[in-house]
Amino acid sequence: MTQTIQIKNQEFILHPNGGIFWVEKSMLLISDVHLGKVAHFRKFGAAVPQKAIHKNFILLDEIVSYFQPFQICFLGDLFHSSLNKEWQFFENWVEKTPSEILLVAGNHDIIAPEKFEALGIKIFQELEIEGxxxxxxxxxxxxxxxxxxxIHPAVRLQGFGRQRLKLPCFFKKKQQLILPAFGEFTGTYVLEPTKEDEVxxxxxxxxIKV
Structure with missing residues (x-):
């Protein structure tokens, strides 16, 4: 189940896969997929299931199919590290995805821009769009x-008794919204909301608004 919010008279739909759909622009916002991270860790002996690689692409297919956006804008850390075998999976995914793809570069995006540009992906340091x-x-x-x-934001909730849950979240401040990490194999960082924040x-x- 999604949640719809209004910001600056624009409509945004928060999806449980971790992306946000900007209705008026038909733009899907996704952050911190960290493709290649599973292969990177497996290369150095970490016991990470191979199926975790494909899970990221399954989640991407689900959310793109749901919204059918004109544009997909990745807000950084699309690929976790240098080139590895997951890059070929990504190339195949881009080829079959009809949406225009934009990348706002993050600190992990160290792959040569020419590799992205060869796939028709435009790279930016930041994007300013109508406020x-x-x-x-x-x-x-x-x-x-x-x-x-x-940030990979998460919130800690108190359940019955001493039960505590840590859940990824969309963290909204007065003039900012931090997206959760989209990637399947990523950590989280607990943020403490103030009375003005929405989680x-x-x-x-x-x-779920909490």
Missing amino acids: FLLTHHPEERDSYFNFCGH FAIAEDEV
Whole structure:
């Protein structure tokens, strides 16, 4: 189940896979997929299941099929490290995906820009669109609302008794929304909300305002 919010008179749909669909622009925002991370860790002996590689592409296919966006904008850390065998999977995914793809470069995006450009992917350091600022690292800039990633936000919830849950979330401040990490094999960082913040946790295929 999704959640719909309004920001600057624009409509945004939060999806439980971790992306945001900007309705008026038909643009899907996704952050911190970290493709290649599984292969990178397996190369150095980490016991990470091979199926985790394909899970990222399954999740991407699901959300793209759901929204059918005109554009997909990755807000950084699309690929985790240098080239490895997951790059070929990514090439195949791009080839079959009809949406235009944009990349706002993150700190992990160290692959040569020419490799992305050869796939028709445009790379930016940041994007300014009608009062919205799209970045990888959180930014504060007068008169702009910032969509960003990098943090891998999560929220800790108190359950019955001593039960505690840590859930990935969309973390919304007055002029900023931090997207959860989209990638299957990524960690999270717990943020403590203030009274002014809004938190939308992801739990069992639902986006829940908490």
